[in-house]
Amino acid sequence: MISKSTIDQVYETARLEEVIGDFVQLKKSGSNFKGLSPFTDERTPSFMVSPVKQIWKDFSSGKGGNVVAFLMEHEHFTYPEAIKYLAKKYNIEVEETERTDEQKAEANERESMYLVSEFAQKHFSEMLWESELGKAIGLSYFKERGFTDETIKKFCLGYCLDQWDGFTKAALENGYKLGYLEKTGLTIVKEDAQNPNTPKKFDRFKGRVMFPIHSMSGRVLGFGGRILTNDKKAAKYLNSPESEIYHKSKVLYGIYFAKQAIAKEDNCYLVEGYTDVIQFYQRGIRNVVSSSGTALTPEQIRLINRLTKNITVLFDGDAAGLRASLRGIDLILEQGMNVKICTFPEGEDPDSFAKNNELEEVLQYLQENAKDFIQFKANLLAEEASNDPIKRAETVRDIVNSIAKIPDAIKREIYIQECAQIMNVSENVLFSTLAQIGKKEVADAAKKAKPEQKAFDVVKNQVTVEKVDVQYELERKIIEMLLLYGNDQQEFEDLVLKENEEGDLILEPESLEAKVYEKIYLDLQEDEIELTNEQFRNIYYKLIEQLNENEDFSIRTFISDLDQKMVEEISSILMEEEKYALHNWERKDIYPKDKKTGVGQLVSETILTLRCYLIKKRMEALQNNTHENNGNNNETLEEIMNYLQLNKLLNKKLNRVLS
Template sequence: MISKSTIDKVYESARLEEVIGDFVQLKKSGSNFKGLSPFSDERTPSFMVSPVKQIWKDFSSGKGGNVVAFLMEHEHFTYPEAIKYLARKYNIEIEETERTDEQKQEANERESMYLVSEFAQAHFSEMLWESELGKAIGMTYFKERGFTDGTIKKFGLGYCLDQWDGFTNAALDKGYKLHYLEKTGLTIVKEDANNPNNPRKFDRFKGRVMFPIHSMSGRVLGFGGRILTNDKKAAKYLNSPESDIYHKSKVLYGIYYAKQAIAKEDNCYLVEGYTDVIQFYQRGIHNVVASSGTALTPEQIRLINRLTKNITVLFDGDAAGLRASLRGIDLILEQGMNVKVCTFPEGEDPDSFAKNNDLEELSQYLQDNSKDFIQFKASLLVKEAANDPIKRADTVRDIVHSISKIPDRIQKEIYIQECAQIMNISEAVLFNTLAQISKKDIADATKKVKQEQKAFDVVKNDPVPQKVDVQYELERKIIELLLLYGKNQEKFEDLILKENEEGDLVLEPESVEARVFEKIYLDLQDDEIELTNPNFKNIYYKLIEELNQAEDFTVNTFIAELDQEMVIEISSILMEEEKYTLHNWESKDIYPKDKNIGISQLVSETILTLRCYLIKKRMETLQNSTEENTTDNSETLEEIMNYLQLNKLLNKKLNRVLS
């Protein structure tokens, strides 16, 4: 168990915008930051971060919370793992108390798989540096690639001994369960018919040099292993199989080491292999990632899209499948990103070119040879078409098809103009072709939707407008006022119910000075009002207690003590009005009212409105009872009349006209 003092230090030191900035490219938006949601596919920012409140809200998915909630949601950390991650980031020493056996058993499947993967990385690294075979085989290979000791350690490279079950036995001896070794794919388990209680176990990566694959936060998700023998039956590269923690279509090799450089340089170099990434990094270019030998996927592109809008795809000089790789460019364009392409001289790839040139030469080459995707595609396809008019027409259509993938209309038009110049063809013809492609895409999409509707026999119903839950909204507003202004000292105008000389009930104003939380608590207590929503009620009493006891109340320290469900609820309340800043109203000459203006008025009006609502509900209940009860209702009717008079007075104070 992590000590409370460590947790307190973590919350005091961690800056939400810094932590989230490692995963999402954030841009200033007034006093807040905004960015693309890391939880959904979007092109318009709906993700807000408040440095003042130290909370975040994703309006596209509804998720939100504090810094720990983000790491738990985005990286699937447990609470202790999130605290440890932040402690490492901010150089805070972790004080831990011994966990009980019961607590150890509570570690979930995913956490156990991460622990096994971390052990495997440490074991393979140890074999590389300490064992004779590791030094003779694995280290020799890495040195031949030109990797320095520092680079090998930085990327956690290792070696799996050429033994059937060397790693598996080492893991089992350390207490790791075979179940998790099998689930992560590190061990292959085969049932033995002759001995069903003792299945056969094999190391998946035996005799291979190991490349750990990290998540954006640096967790080991899986491995890539390269064989060093000339065994034609064995695959040259072998990756971990898909698991609960490793999904190769959603991972980019090197993203953990590259994320800050990508955001800083506002560009990402995309290569194919592990060694390409490592060689570039060692040479001094850090904003580079690899698709790990798999075809580029939309999920991988969106991972980069959070950090930059610009991708430069690097191809081998003699890549046989160069034309097939162009599909990846279309995928990048579909995501609304800017694409450049750079090819290396024949016989060279990113790894060899970076190895044989210094940083200045490599940087200059990338700058001089990175072409806009349309120039690259046109030059490549024109060479293939040569003097064949039919092939040339197909080439033009192919380029226009790529342009059709771009979501931005202005960019589309500019690229059409550029294509017309390069291909020496009129813009009118290209625009006409673009319109035909777009029309066909729309028709195909419509047809698909209709087929799906038919398959599921969808019955269209007119949507029923959702009724506003007035009490829910008012209780929510009370929580918001306590969170934002609970400690504020304000002047309030209290309303005292008195009888005037004519015998009528009137509300007389009386000025009082109090803290916001005291005013709300006493008003609700006087009227014997209890919050009805269980979440709000729970938060309300915790808030009142904290505001009453803590001298320096902050939202950040308050929510540190709460469970995740409450944290999400609070972030949703506090960030609700922040979503309007996403629309940039000021640019449209619309200026929303500052909430800090008239806090006392806001508090008083909220309480008064809640009173009016509850009075109305009480009157309805009494009215229903008179209809059901046919005997003497005089007392009930008198009570209704008193409530009517009080309701009239309260609404008059609120400047509302009652029908």
């Protein structure tokens, strides 16, 4: 268990915008930050971060919370893991008691797989540095590649001994279960026909140098292993199989080490192999990742899209199947990103080029040779087309197909103009072709989406209007006011029910100065109103207690002691109005009024509205009773008339006309 003092120190030290900035590219928006949702596929920002309140809200998925909630949602951390991650980031020493065997057993399957993977990484590193075979084979290989000790340790590189079950035995001896070793793919388990109760166990990566694959937060998800012998039957590179924690289509090698540099440089270099990433990083170019030998996927592109809009794809000088690789370029364009391509001289790849040249030379080469995708594709395909008119036409159509993938209309037009110049084709023809492609895509999509419909069927458009839960919204507003203005001293206009000289009931205003939380608490107590929503009720009592006890109440401290469901609810309440900042109203000369200018009025009107609503509900209940009871209803009718009069007075005060 992590001590309370450590947890408090983590919450006090951690800066939400810094932590989220490691995973999402954030841009200033007034007093807040905004960015693309890390939970959904979107092209316009709907993700808001409030440094003042230290909470975030993702309007596209509905998720929200504090810094710990973000790590739990985004990285699938448990609560203790999130605290440890933050402690490590901010160099805070974690005080904790040793977990019992029972607590270890309670760890869920996913967490157990993470623990097994972390043990494997440490074991492979230990074998590389401390075993004779590891030093002679694995370490020698990395040194030959030109990697320094510092780089090898930075990327946690290792070696799996060339033994059938050396790693598996070590893991089992350290208490890790065979089931999780098999699920992570570290161990291959096969039935033994002669001994059915004792299956055969093999190390998947035996005799290979190891490249751990990290998540964006630094957790070990899987491994890539390279064989060093000339065994033609064995694959040169072998990756961990798909598992609960490792999905190769959603992972980029090196993203953990590159994320901050990518956001800072506002560009990401995309290479093919592990050693390309490591060599570039060692040379001083940190904003580099790899798709680890797999075809580029939309999920991987979206991972980069959170950090930058710009990708530079680096290809080997003699890359086989370069044209096939261009499919990845189209995927990048579809995501609305800017893409450049750079190829290296014949016989060179990013690894060798970075190894054999100084940093300034590599940067200069990249700057001078990175071509816009349209220039690169046109040049490449034009060379293939040569003087063949049919191939030339196919080339032009191929390029326009790529341009059609771009969501931005202005960019499409500029690229069409550029393509027309390079390929010496009229712009009108290209625009016409682009329009045909667009129409075809729309028609295909409509055909796919259109359900089968019988002849002469009449389809009615049914508009369903969601009914507003008035009491829920009012209770939510009360929580919001307590959170934002609870300790503010305000002047309120209180209403006292009196009889005038004619004997009629009137509401006489009286000025009152009090703190917002005192006013709300006393009004609800006086009317014996209890919040009906259980979540709001729990938050309400905790808030009143904290506001009463702490003069220096802060939202950040308050939510650090709440469970994650409450934190998510509070962040949703507080950030609700922040979503309007996403629309940049000021740019349209619309200036929303600052709500804080009328806090006293807001509180009074909210309480009055809640009273009116509850009076209305009470009258409806009394009316139902009169219908059900056939006896004497005089007392009930008199009560209804009193409520009607009170409701009329309250609504008059709210400037509402009653029908």
